[in-house]
Amino acid sequence: MSTDHLKDSDIQHILDGRFDDADNRMREHLDQCSLCASLLKEYQILSETLSISPEWRLPDDFAKKTAARALQAQPASVKNIFPEWILIPVFLLSALVLAFILIDWSSMFDHSGFSRVKTLFEQIHFYIAESGLNWKLLPVTALTLFLISVLDRLIAKKFDLKIRH
Amino acid sequence: METITEKRLRLLIKKIGHGDSHALETYIKQYERLIAGIVYRMIPNPADREDVCQDIFIKAYQNLPGFRFECKMSTWIAKIACRTCLNVLSKKRDFQIENQENIHMALPDESMPDFLMQNKDLKTRLDMEIAGMNVRYRTILTLYHMNRLNYQEIGSVMNLPEGTVKSYLHRARRELKERLLLKYEREEL
Secondary structure, eight states, rough: SSSSSOOOOHHHHHHHHHGGGGGHHHHHHHHOOHHHHHHHHHHHHHHHHTTTOOOOOOOTHHHHHHHHHHHSSSSOOOOOOOOOGGHHHHHHHHHHHHHHSSSOOOGGTSSSSSSHHHHHHHHHHHHHHHOOOOTTTTHHHHHHHHHHHHHHHHHHHHHHHOOOO | OOOOOHHHHHHHHHHHHOOOOOHHHHHHHHHHHHHHHHHHHHHOEEEHHHHHHHHHHHHHHGGGGOOSSSOOOOHHHHHHHHHHHHHHHHHHHOOOOHHHHHHHHOOOTTOOOHHHOOOHHHHHHHHHHHHOOOHHHHHHIIIIIIIIIOOHHHHHHHTOOOOHHHHHHHHHHHHHHHHHHHHEEEETO
């Protein structure tokens, strides 16, 4: 038998059943050393007592009362995949695109130095005009709805508004 | 606590999402013992416990749509319970109970004068000693021994690495054993 007693952490390791073949030495020591065995026994009693549920119980109508209270509260929305801050650049970009679609910018650049931008806008407007389709309506509607929803979320977040169902 | 299959849990969550109060009651009954155990150990003031349990279930209900089945529901709700309890404790500033007087102030509801005289069993003494321990140790002991969560699950609940959980659990048990042995004769126990 080894004269070195087991460390407290080794005994707790055995208590939790977390040992493998390499720890068989410890088991052998425990079988022969009454001091270490009694320490393990103390931990086993402690562990068993700790696993007893408390006598304190919630009242019988707890589930009913809590369910009624919870249903009055607003369920949180599904967690966003994207961080909240992403809404601000997305909002600005969408507003820019919407503004571009709705406003004829070419006249505004006539006397400015943004000639390259002007050319770009003119080209895009040209293609839109050439297509002859009324496809503007779809992105305008989609973007408007998107902007409204983003604004709604930002306002609700800012003022911590709670919607009751 | 009866184990619930993932399929049944999904159905339950779906029903809860549609405002089914019976489904929500079933869900609460399923986990109330787990939550009561955590709250009992973490919240020293008996008058606060029921309200804290209610807050935990309301938070769980509000966040159910975000539950992704990436962990067990018991781990997820235990995490909410621990955070809520820590929040309550930090607000009440009774986070750390340092001396004996405070331990008695923080005793659970059984701490009536005649109670101490009549119930000298290990369970009672243990409850008293746990009430005086660091809240982190109390939580780990409860989650591991009473709620039977493993190191990984406790780590997830408490945002701690597995190794730290193991180390804290060992320290907590050692401290508890020493507290008991210091106060009571070995033979008494």
